[in-house]
Each structure stands twice: as C-alpha cells, then as structure tokens.
Amino acid sequence: EVQLVESGGGLVQPGGSLRLSCAASGFTLSTYWMHWVRQAPGKGLVWVSRVNSEASSTYYADSVKGRFTISRDNVKNTLFLQMNSLRAEDTAVYYCARQQHFGMDVWGQGTTVTVSS
Amino acid sequence: QSALTQPPSVSGSPGQSVTISCTGTGNDVGPHNRVSWYQQPPGTAPKLMIYEVTNRPSGVPDRFSGSKSGNTASLTISGLQAEDEADYYCSSYTSSSTWVFGGGTKLTVL
Numbered sequence: 001e002v003q004l005v006e007s008g009g010g011l012v013q014p015g016g017s018l019r020l021s022c023a024a025s026g027f028t029l030s031t032y033w034m035h036w037v038r039q040a041p042g043k044g045l046v047w048v049s050r051v052n053s054e055a056s057s058t059y060y061a062d063s064v065k066g067r068f069t070i071s072r073d074n075v076k077n078t079l080f081l082q083m084n085s086l087r088a089e090d091t092a093v094y095y096c097a098r099q100q101h102f103g104m105d106v107w108g109q110g111t112t113v114t115v116s117s
Numbered sequence: 118q119s120a121l122t123q124p125p126s127v128s129g130s131p132g133q134s135v136t137i138s139c140t141g142t143g144n145d146v147g148p149h150n151r152v153s154w155y156q157q158p159p160g161t162a163p164k165l166m167i168y169e170v171t172n173r174p175s176g177v178p179d180r181f182s183g184s185k186s187g188n189t190a191s192l193t194i195s196g197l198q199a200e201d202e203a204d205y206y207c208s209s210y211t212s213s214s215t216w217v218f219g220g221g222t223k224l225t226v227l
Contacts, residue, residue: 044219105168
C-alpha cells in the first residue's frame with residue numbers, strides 16, 4: 001500500500017525548533033518531488049515547501065523562508081522539515097504530499113505542531 | 118504569494134451540478150496548465166480530484182471535471198451526491214516555481 005506517515009509534531013515554545021519526518025512506504029521516494037503543506041486550525045491549506053527528487057532544488061513559501069529547511073533521505077525513504085525560530089502563526093497540522101505530474105496524489109495523515117508558551 | 122480566490126461556500130441539491138471557481142493571476146493559473154483540485158471532508162487529509170486542469174486520477178468519478186479560462190480555473194461536480202459534501206481547494210504552480218492554494222470552498226449538499 002502506498003502510504004506517507006508524518007511524525008515529530010508537538011508543543012514547542014515560540015523561538016523553538018522541531019524536526020518533522022515523513023516516512024514513505026509502498027513506493028520509492030527518490031523518484032518523486034515532495035511537498036509540505038500546512039493547515040492552521042479551522043483554516044485552509046497553505047503550501048510550505050517543495051524538494052525535487054535529487055534534493056538539488058528546494059523552494060519555500062515567503063512566510064517560512066530562512067526559518068524552515070526541507071530535506072530528504074532517499075536511502076531511508078524519508079522526507080524532513082526542519083523548523084526553526086517557530087512562531088505562534090506556525091501552529092498547524094503539517095502534511096507531507098507526493099507530487100505526481102502536477103498534482104499532489106498521496107498525502108499523509110498529518111502531524112500537529114503547536115507553538116505556544 | 119497571495120492565495121488563489123475561491124468562493125467561501127457553494128450549495129446544491131442531490132442530482133444538480135455545481136461549479137467552484139478559482140481565480141489567480143498572470144503568474145500562476147493564467148500561464149500554467151498546472152492547476153489541481155483537492156477534496157477534504159472534515160477531519161481528513163486532502164484527496165486529489167483533478168490535476169493539470171482537466172485530468173482525473175484513477176478512481177475519481179467522471180462526475181468531477183475541471184476547466185480553465187484565462188486566470189480562472191473551475192471545478193464542476195455534476196450529479197451531486199451527499200458524499201460530495203466537503204471542502205474543496207484549488208492549487209496552482211507559479212512562475213516563481215512555488216505552489217499556491219486557494220482559500221477553500223465549503224460545498225453543502227442540501
């Protein structure tokens with residue numbers, strides 16, 4: 001079964017850091033571009049970041065640029081999101097998603113990040 | 118990176134058709150045939166319904182169709198069913214090599 005499973009979310013104080021992981025199974029992660037997308041409580045989907053299959057190209061939303069870093073370990077079939085200098089407005093469910101053609105065809109169940117003192 | 122514009126809500130009765138619009142700019146929807154649509158029932162992860170403006174992934178009913186004209190893309194759901202009730206989001210690739218989502222549309226089946 002093709003599946004993505006996120007982990008690493010939790011409660012963190014403003015200014016703190018978290019590292020999210022997204023484990024892929026049922027397919028070879030290395031052949032796909034991957035994304036992180038977040039959704040604040042009661043709000044819509046917001047694109048966060050994308051990495052190409054070789055990890056040679058990364059892009060970020062302006063709201064996280066310079067604070068978040070997307071990476072991947074194709075040997076371990078895992079995608080990561082390192083989040084630093086966290087703010088209250090980063091509170092959200094974070095989803096990883098696989099890109100197929102120009103659509104995100106496989107999504108994880110999400111991991112919740114809460115930034116609060 | 119402004120969000121694409123969608124109507125906050127639409128509604129229809131079973132069997133009817135509804136159309137959800139998604140308006141962008143000349144930097145996203147307009148120049149790229151890379152618009153996708155997602156369905157998200159409450160408490161669940163999004164599901165891809167349409168990719169590259171008009172294409173349906175395997176398993177998505179042909180009641181769902183997509184189109185685009187200029188800077189506006191549209192998702193049409195025909196033969197509305199109760200199970201179609203959900204939030205719907207459009208997304209587009211942009212000329213900055215980033216992606217952008219719409220604000221979401223809540224579909225109510227009356």
